[in-house]
Amino acid sequence: MIRKSILLFGLMVLVVMGDAQVNNAFSLMPVPSQLETNSKKCRINEGTRVAVKGHPDARLFAEASRFVRRLSNKTGIFLDKQGFVAASDSNEHALVLINVQRQGNLKLGEDESYNLATNENQVVITANTDIGAIHGLETLLQLVSSDENGYYFPGVTIFDEPRFAWRGLLLDVALHFMPVDVVKRNLDGMAAVKMNVLHMHLCNDQGFRVESKVFPRLQKVASDGQYYTQEDIKEIVAYAGQRGIRVVPEFVVPAHTTAILTAYPEFASVKRDYTLQRYFGVFNPVMDPTNEKLYPFLEKLYTEMASLFPDAYVHIGGDENTGKDWESTPHIKSFMQAHGMKNYMALQTYFNQRLLPIIRKTGKIMMGWDEIFQPGVPKDIVIQSWRGNEAFYNSVKQGYKAILSYGYYIDLIQPASYHYVNDPTPDSARLTGEQKKLILGGEATMWSEMVTAETVDSRIWPRTAAIAERLWSPATVNNIDDMYRRLNITSLNLEALGLQHIAYKQPMMRQLANSYDTKALEVLVNVIEPLKIYERNQGDTMYTVFSPFTKLADVATPDQELPRVFNKQVDSFLAKPSPELEKNIWEWLTVWKNNDVQFKIVLRNAPVLREGAGLSENLSLLASAGLDALQHIHDKQKVNADWLKQSLTIVAAARQQGGRCELQVVDPIEKLIKQAAE
Amino acid sequence: MIRKSILLFGLMVLVVMGDAQVNNAFSLMPVPSQLETNSKKCRINEGTRVAVKGHPDARLFAEASRFVRRLSNKTGIFLDKQGFVAASDSNEHALVLINVQRQGNLKLGEDESYNLATNENQVVITANTDIGAIHGLETLLQLVSSDENGYYFPGVTIFDEPRFAWRGLLLDVALHFMPVDVVKRNLDGMAAVKMNVLHMHLCNDQGFRVESKVFPRLQKVASDGQYYTQEDIKEIVAYAGQRGIRVVPEFVVPAHTTAILTAYPEFASVKRDYTLQRYFGVFNPVMDPTNEKLYPFLEKLYTEMASLFPDAYVHIGGDENTGKDWESTPHIKSFMQAHGMKNYMALQTYFNQRLLPIIRKTGKIMMGWDEIFQPGVPKDIVIQSWRGNEAFYNSVKQGYKAILSYGYYIDLIQPASYHYVNDPTPDSARLTGEQKKLILGGEATMWSEMVTAETVDSRIWPRTAAIAERLWSPATVNNIDDMYRRLNITSLNLEALGLQHIAYKQPMMRQLANSYDTKALEVLVNVIEPLKIYERNQGDTMYTVFSPFTKLADVATPDQELPRVFNKQVDSFLAKPSPELEKNIWEWLTVWKNNDVQFKIVLRNAPVLREGAGLSENLSLLASAGLDALQHIHDKQKVNADWLKQSLTIVAAARQQGGRCELQVVDPIEKLIKQAAE
Known part of the structure; x- marks a missing residue:
């Protein structure tokens, strides 16, 4: 029996795309630095080809090939003649012509700019680096428009470059593990809105999520079997790099280390039966900074992990130490007294000062949460600010480099508009030009207490696109209604990449x-x-x-x-x-x-x-x-x-x-x- | 502006689940061999635990743990107290009690039977092997019912065992590659309907999809970068084995080998520039059986591949050789004449006879498509029949073991009812008891010309569940209307596993x-x-x-x-x-x-x-x-x-x-x- 509720009660749908023909030049997200439009239309058809000039590299060829498939999938146009874009594809009259000068480096501050110009016959993307050109290809896909004659690229002249060099997403894979395919599709989403740092929060009280060959008990007894093999990590790093995205790993010490202490309880401040924490929150277990054997252990661990992550930065966490296990342990208390430490934070600074040369030895720059910013910490570290804008400005005013996460906590279920207006360098902060330069950018933080692989996309997207725009586009791009209009369109574009934020x-x-x-x-x-x-x-x-x-x-x-x-x-x-x-x-x-x-x-x-x-x-x-x-x-x-x-x-x-x-x-x-x- | 079409025009939904409270004992798929129901209800609540008696093993503990999470996710009941089912969970009064005698072997004909009995206080699953118990857990999840007081397991007494020992799904990952997560979720789906063989079609003209360390050109130049690493294969095999599913690999020879010949053109019958085939169909490229160097190559290749797949069987394809490249090549033609071969099929039989000892040397049993069944082929091979039921019966009448795929070609977009009535041993075939024993079972075949990772689930499910029932349940279970009623419910159960057949x-x-x-x-x-x-x-x-x-x-x-x-x-x-x-x-x-x-x-x-x-x-x-x-x-x-x-x-x-x-x-x-x- 078919029962129809159609005539009784229907499903409501918010129709966000109008009937009118849309010129998607006005729907770009993030908004480019400079955009001029004209009435020209560059038609897409089965003859459409992509060609590359200048000094292209393997990454650009792969991304250009992916562009062809995405364009074909979006429009339904058979572009079978061009299975892959290769060095032989250098026809100056190809519909899409990319001109790059050199391969970009996956490092902070690399040139990510590009020019994009369309006339009736051709789209030309010009960039100093292939990373810039890849951003240009994402813009070009967003530009695809249609009318009664089919699909076309609208006439535009774009110059685009980011406002901030560090535009990150923290993905917490420790509290709830996220399989490789979840990470990959979110990297696709990040690339689509021109984000360039995936910060992986890889361990916490609930688990250690990377295979260690040096300390295999970490995955054996401290992961519930939910961890990335070293091959997985290489795959993620390569996948990210292919999209111009750096991967910054975070290995949290000295607190939030129940998992590490479950595997290696000899490094704990207090002797207990350590087992993986099943609840979420702030707990007392913490490493013992007075144990001299701890530092060789950390050196081996960070050295092994550093070898998996080529990025220049490594995040040591450093947050939410209750200090109780230190204050309550006689030999640690004695150590603090003997060294004239007034409180547990002083001991944590001591710990950080011991850790810093270890991190340096691995060739990395150390970063951590607000808490690591204590008197005496050297200035070559980077502070990630979560405690509030005041803490953030305070860091840069004292000459430290910093990235902002306060106000970008997307796990807290606040609206995109809330995050969107959170400017890292508002006039109200009264920062000098030098201080502003110390503000590298920001990171949306996807803490995973309340999310699983099934729901995580819906907590990241589309809201994170608004944060991506805040970090990429000029500060003057700040109309909330227009942000939401474009966010609706962007959300469908993100869905085309396989993100499940709507579909789940x-x-x-x-x-x-x-x-x-x-x-x-x-x-x-x-x-x-x-x-x-x-x-x-x-x-x-x-x-x-x-x-x-x-x-x-x-x-x-x-x-x-x-x-x-x-x-x-x-x-x-x-x-x-x-x-x-x-x-x-x-x-x-x-x-x-x-x-x-x-x-x-x-x-x-x-x-x-x-x-x-x-x-x-x-x-x-x-x-x-x-x-x-x-x-x-x-x-x-x-x-x-x-x-x-x-x-x-x-x-x-x-x-x-x-x-x-x-x-x-x-x-x-x-x-x-x-x-x-x- | 919100526009509502609600009052004008609504979305139609086929409502398949009635308002009435459903006792899911009558919705099982596949239908058990013996089922009696009673009015008892075994309530599920936060105190629900699973315990294991007898001789449980790691696989059973893992599957029982997965059962707890699935039950929790389905009912929303917090079963946090039991994170994992372990040896210490042996309380005889646990709500779900599993009693197994031994670990099952992943081999054809293993005991897969189980008993399941429910009263008000307990569900007891008894099985000789853990594989049987795992089938029982799938049945138990299908049984979950609800009324005004919440969720319960309805009163049943079930004895269940399969009608056929080989209940397979062929997944073609050669024509369109399928990533590991796609394979995994389909393994979950197979397990849910008690299928026990994943037949992976791993190479064809379009690509070779497994990393070879012996012949790395296979993945380097003949996969477009779309292949499983050996670690991936191990992961898939382990994932399948965990669910009681064997993995049978297929490496097609001597035709459909454009990919292999692209990597190693020296083994081709005709000298050409071989490149990966982009179209789908039947093509002339074929290995040269007169080249003595071919056999050491095949021995090394099959030996390496055999080491990745522990199953006793290996499939050598053998189908759709046009013979043209043999007939048109002088030295091959001469060879055929010298050996008194009347046609190219005789040469293929010669090739198979050379291949058979190689396969045996790897410790495997050889199987292939209808075409390998030629006069003179030894009887320890297994024929997979795709050309028609007559060919199928002919094989078994001549004493060969066979599995049926004709009539189970799910890529052909035919209805479930068509596949459902396709009985491997209908009375009309007039088979003797001995001949019937040679019929091992059947396989649904998901050829992937027209499907991608995005759509493949929708071509496999839910129709394959009807085939699974044909191969598991008694032949007398054949009411099409009731099959469709239960298939609708099964389809939602499959969706709970993450299958995308509806969601995409x-x-x-x-x-x-x-x-x-x-x-x-x-x-x-x-x-x-x-x-x-x-x-x-x-x-x-x-x-x-x-x-x-x-x-x-x-x-x-x-x-x-x-x-x-x-x-x-x-x-x-x-x-x-x-x-x-x-x-x-x-x-x-x-x-x-x-x-x-x-x-x-x-x-x-x-x-x-x-x-x-x-x-x-x-x-x-x-x-x-x-x-x-x-x-x-x-x-x-x-x-x-x-x-x-x-x-x-x-x-x-x-x-x-x-x-x-x-x-x-x-x-x-x-x-x-x-x-x-x-």
């Missing part, structure tokens, strides 16, 4: 609803978000590495579009009522009001969703109150006091969490209710 | 439509299928390895449910009209009639979809004619001759392909039209 939702909803019919669930999911900041994990007590992350709070995504747009519509309506806005608001409220009946039917077969029953009921009651309010506003009748009191009770109830999620349309409906009482 | 469609539709709104495209996609058998590739001339497989024919899937169900509804209606059926048919026809207007709007921004414009128009015209017919049937008025003629013209036009797809609702609408003329 339907399968997860089918699993949750235990049905192919996910409409009622989707109506709810589209107006909720997971609890923000660190609320979801109830003070680190609720979730462990073994918890199911396949529930309502996992299918809910950050920065939902519908509530954002609905809120804007309500604001517009309250500022200046119009029949069209009123109709829109009325229709959405009606959908939400009626959805609970359908959702209750879903719940019969889906006990896992019953934790969301309250959210769905509250949404219905709230929408119902909103409809009453709208009617009163329409009729220009003031509501009575009882109704208002009752409605505000509904509003308060609707702010309660359910299934570790919260409704995102409470504020705009509350505004309607209050307006109706005016 | 929405992202691909978004890419095609260049929009988040895919409704109009989906209406069309739900009633079309790719051209069947070998029609899509226009006699091997249309597609190459570089072609875009991201188009309408790629998002269209085999065996669409809606046309099948609609056709049944029309049949029922014509047999016995009812208002309800009439309303259903009317509603669908109305949807299809009206969709073209919406689809045309999609086309404005999506030139790639314009190849489907004709299909959409034809669907609209066809549905319009169907509505007319329905009206006449309703009014009991005969249509006039002109209308009939015109409508049948529409029907004929609607049978034309568009975008290498065809409409699947032409037959039922034609029936309505003809009925209206009666």
Whole structure:
């Protein structure tokens, strides 16, 4: 029996691409430094070829070949004649001509600029380095436009270069492991928005994620079998390098080392039975800096790891040491007293000073979190700032190089707009030109307490594209509405790379609803978000590495579009009522009001969703109150006091969490209710 | 601006899971040998534990641990207390108790049976081997049911064992390469439906896909960089073995060897410039069996490859030799004459007889396609039959062991029902008991001319589950309607494993439509299928390895449910009209009639979809004619001759392909039209 809900109740879709023909020159993300458009159209057809001039290299040939396949997949045009772009492809009249001067080096500050110019017959990309040219190819793919005659590259003249040299994504593969294919598709996403540093957080209390041949107990007893082989690491580094992306490894010491201490407990400050930590949080286990055997161990470990990661930087973590295991251990306490150390932070500085020559010996530059910035630390380290902008400016004001992560914590489920306005060098910081130069850039941080391989893309994308733009584009590119317009388009472009940030939702909803019919669930999911900041994990007590992350709070995504747009519509309506806005608001409220009946039917077969029953009921009651309010506003009748009191009770109830999620349309409906009482 | 199509035009969803509470004992796939149900319910909650008795091994512990996580993910119940099932988990009162006698061997004919019994307090799985117990765990996951009190295992008593010992899936990773993660998720799918052989087709004219350390040119010049490292192969073999699945490698000789000959042209029959074949089909390049240096080469190659694949069998292909390069080469022709060989097949038999001792020396049993079955071939080989059931029965009647693939060619886009009724030992074959014993089983074959990593799951699943059932369950389990009912549920279970057979469609539709709104495209996609058998590739001339497989024919899937169900509804209606059926048919026809207007709007921004414009128009015209017919049937008025003629013209036009797809609702609408003329 076919049952159709079509005529009764349909699925809502936010249509972000208009009917009009789009010239994608105005949808680029990140926005180029300089962009001029013209009305010329360079047509793409089966004769389209890519040719390379100057001093191309293997990387450029591979990326140009990948460009051909992506262009073919996007347009459906058979470009079979050019299986690979090779040195023999040097026809000056090829539709896409790339001219590069030299191979770029994977190092901080390398020239990443490019020029891109289109006329009717040709696109020419000119760059000093192949890395610049690769950025140009990403821009060119974003430019693909269409009209009644098919696909074309629109006429543009672009000069583009990054504002900051360090544009990173921290991927935490320690708290929840991320398989190689997840890392690879996120590298593709990073390249698409011109990010250039993958910072891999490779160990923590929950596991050590890289095979060590020198200390094999690290993967044997401290990874649950979830680690990268050295071959995997080489593959990731090569894959990243192919896209012009550096890989900076982080091996956290001296705290957050439960995993290392599980494998090698002799380096712990306190003798205990160490086993992998299953919860997430800040714990006491810490290495013993007074143990002279620790330093040869660290030297061997960092030396082996350094050999896997060719980048000039290595991150030593250094964060969140509680100091308790130091303060409570007599021989360490004595050591501190003997060396005149006032507190455990002084001991950590001592530790860092011992570690620094080890890192230098491996040929690397040491970097770490805010905490390593203590009096006496040499100036050739780099500080990654997570504690706040003040700490960040303080570092550079004292002459240290720094990168910003505070404000880019994408695990905290805040909207893209929040991250977008977080400028690393705002005027308000009153930095000198010299100080500004010390600010290398920033990194979005994807901590993985609450994410798995299945959901991680949805926590990274598309929001990280807004951060990528902040770090690449001129500071003057800061219109939030336009950012969101382009972010919607960018999100589809990212999906073309295989990223699962949109696609994971339907399968997860089918699993949750235990049905192919996910409409009622989707109506709810589209107006909720997971609890923000660190609320979801109830003070680190609720979730462990073994918890199911396949529930309502996992299918809910950050920065939902519908509530954002609905809120804007309500604001517009309250500022200046119009029949069209009123109709829109009325229709959405009606959908939400009626959805609970359908959702209750879903719940019969889906006990896992019953934790969301309250959210769905509250949404219905709230929408119902909103409809009453709208009617009163329409009729220009003031509501009575009882109704208002009752409605505000509904509003308060609707702010309660359910299934570790919260409704995102409470504020705009509350505004309607209050307006109706005016 | 939010635009809502909700109130205008909704998305249709086939609701296959009813509202009623489902006891999943009746939805198992494959159906067990013996199943009794009772009304007991064994509740699943946070106290649920798995314990193991008898002689468990590392594989069983790992699979039991995976079971705990899957159960937690499916139900959302926190089972964090049991991170891993270990030897210490031996509590006889655990909710799930597994009792195994010994570790199973990964060999043909191993005991795979298990017993599963549920009462209110416990599920007990008893099996001779851990492989049987692992099958029992898959059954147990399928059994998970729910009611108003939450999740439970329903009361059952099951004894289960396979009908055939060889239940395989051939995955062709040569024509289009499939990355390791694609192979792994398909192994998970195989295990879920109790398949036990992954046959990897590892080389063909388009590429050699395994790293060879002895002959590194194979991957260097004959793989386009798309190959498995030896570590990858070990990983795949281990992953498969962990699920009780054998991996049988196929290295095709002497034809389909363009890739090998590209690397080592000295072994070719004809001197040419060999380069990787980009088209798909049957080609002349073939090894020279008269070259004595060929055999040491093959011995080294098969010996190296044998060391990577522990299974007892190795497949040597042997198919589709045109013989032309032999017949046309003087020294080979002379050799054939000197040895009294009448044709090239005799020379291939000579080649096989030379190869057989080489394969034996590696410790393996040789198998190959039908073509290797020639007079004089020794009886310890295994024939894989693709040419037809007669060839298959002929093999076993002459005393050869054989497995069936004819009728299981899932690349040919035929419905599950077609494969399901293809019994390897039907009564009509008149086989003796001894002959039946020679039939080891069967293999679904996923040839990859027309599939990529993105689409391959949708060509394998869920249809292969029907083949898995044919090979596992008693022959008497053969009700097609019930198979489809259970296949729908199984398909969702397969999706929980990460298989992309359903999930890939929405992202691909978004890419095609260049929009988040895919409704109009989906209406069309739900009633079309790719051209069947070998029609899509226009006699091997249309597609190459570089072609875009991201188009309408790629998002269209085999065996669409809606046309099948609609056709049944029309049949029922014509047999016995009812208002309800009439309303259903009317509603669908109305949807299809009206969709073209919406689809045309999609086309404005999506030139790639314009190849489907004709299909959409034809669907609209066809549905319009169907509505007319329905009206006449309703009014009991005969249509006039002109209308009939015109409508049948529409029907004929609607049978034309568009975008290498065809409409699947032409037959039922034609029936309505003809009925209206009666």
